[in-house]
Amino acid sequence: MLARSLPLPLAGLLLTVLLSGCVTTGLPRSQEIDLDQALETHVQLGLRYLQSGENRGAAREHFKKALELGEHDPRAHHGLALLYQEQDETDVAEDHFEKALRYGDDFSMAKVNYGAFLYRQERYEEALELFREASRDLDYNRRSYAYANLGRTAARLGREEEAEKAYTRALALDNNLARAMLALAELKYDAGAYPEAKRYLDRFSADNRQTPQSLWLGIRIEKIFGNRDKERSYGLALKNLYPYSDEALKYKKMIANDG
Numbered sequence: 001m002l003a004r005s006l007p008l009p010l011a012g013l014l015l016t017v018l019l020s021g022c023v024t025t026g027l028p029r030s031q032e033i034d035l036d037q038a039l040e041t042h043v044q045l046g047l048r049y050l051q052s053g054e055n056r057g058a059a060r061e062h063f064k065k066a067l068e069l070g071e072h073d074p075r076a077h078h079g080l081a082l083l084y085q086e087q088d089e090t091d092v093a094e095d096h097f098e099k100a101l102r103y104g105d106d107f108s109m110a111k112v113n114y115g116a117f118l119y120r121q122e123r124y125e126e127a128l129e130l131f132r133e134a135s136r137d138l139d140y141n142r143r144s145y146a147y148a149n150l151g152r153t154a155a156r157l158g159r160e161e162e163a164e165k166a167y168t169r170a171l172a173l174d175n176n177l178a179r180a181m182l183a184l185a186e187l188k189y190d191a192g193a194y195p196e197a198k199r200y201l202d203r204f205s206a207d208n209r210q211t212p213q214s215l216w217l218g219i220r221i222e223k224i225f226g227n228r229d230k231e232r233s234y235g236l237a238l239k240n241l242y243p244y245s246d247e248a249l250k251y252k253k254m255i256a257n258d259g
Contacts, residue, residue, distance in 0.1 A: 035069055042066035043075045050083055059083055074104025078113070085117055093117065108133070108140035112149060119153060128153045135166070144174035151183055160187060178208045185217060194224050210237060216247035219254075 046062035049055050060083055066076035081096035097114040100107055115130035131150035135143055151166035164187050170180040185200035198221050204214055215238040222231035235255075238248050 039066050039069040039073060039076075042069070043073070043079060046076070046079045046083075050079065050086075056083060056087070072099075072103040074100040074102075074107050074110065077103065078107065078110045081110075081117075082113060090117075090121070106137070108137040108146065109142070112142070112146050115149060115153070119149075119156075124153055124157050128157065135169070144170045144177050144180070147173065148177060148180050148183070151180065155183070155187070160191070163187060176207065178204055181208075182211070182214055182217075186213075189217060189221060194221060197221055198225070210241065212238065212242040212245035212247035215242070216250060219251060 042062040042065045046059045046066065049059035049062065059079070063076045063079040063083065066073055066079075070076070077096045077100040081093045081100060084090075084093035084096065094117070097110065097117060100110040101114065104110065111130045111134040115127040115134070118124075118127035118130065128150065131146055131153055134140060134146035135150055137143065137146075140146065147166045147170035151163045151170065154160075154166060155163035164184065167180045167184045167187070170177050171184070174180075181200050181204040185197045185204060188194070188197035188200060197217075201214065201217055201221060205218070208214075210218075215234050218234035219231055219238065222228075222234060235251055238245070238251055242248055
């Protein structure tokens, strides 16, 4: 579409996957279908309120009404997990993430969001396994993001080979995935593969807004190649667009050292 936010932004994830299912009630089939539709309606309304950020109280009420209709519904537990995560209620959020996966063990979207949650808790090994599981789900329509998150987590653990494979797989699934292009550019630069690093960075720069990270990487790559004009261009953009970023401070120090 979840810095510390690893995976996709929340707005890009909320309405992507809604599992189907039927509430077992012992009622006639037509009434069961009505209950199932009501449950799904409550889940979707809860997600929409959560996505908009305008009324989290209403989001909570819809998720709880969904659980009244189906206490084991993974979608409702996932929604509550996202809600409590935003409110920094980490223990409650984790409880609902675990229930979402207990009652929907093939719920890959929940695995990615739970993985992002664990990443923020610096529980990288646990997050890595969830991203691996989601990336293996051939029916998950956001596998590229699962791979991108897998790559970042592997890199955080110092597993550069696994990280590179994951990012490359993410780009194979979505050749416009900006985060994977920039991450591969960084990995190639760190490995001393400067021509490859430049190619990935150029791909990123062609279609995406520059970030402090991309500009700082561009400065260092062009410095390696001795392209002073391009290096200064990146540096000027960094100072103008992100004057208070860590990368801008690094650039100032580099200029001072060079002088």
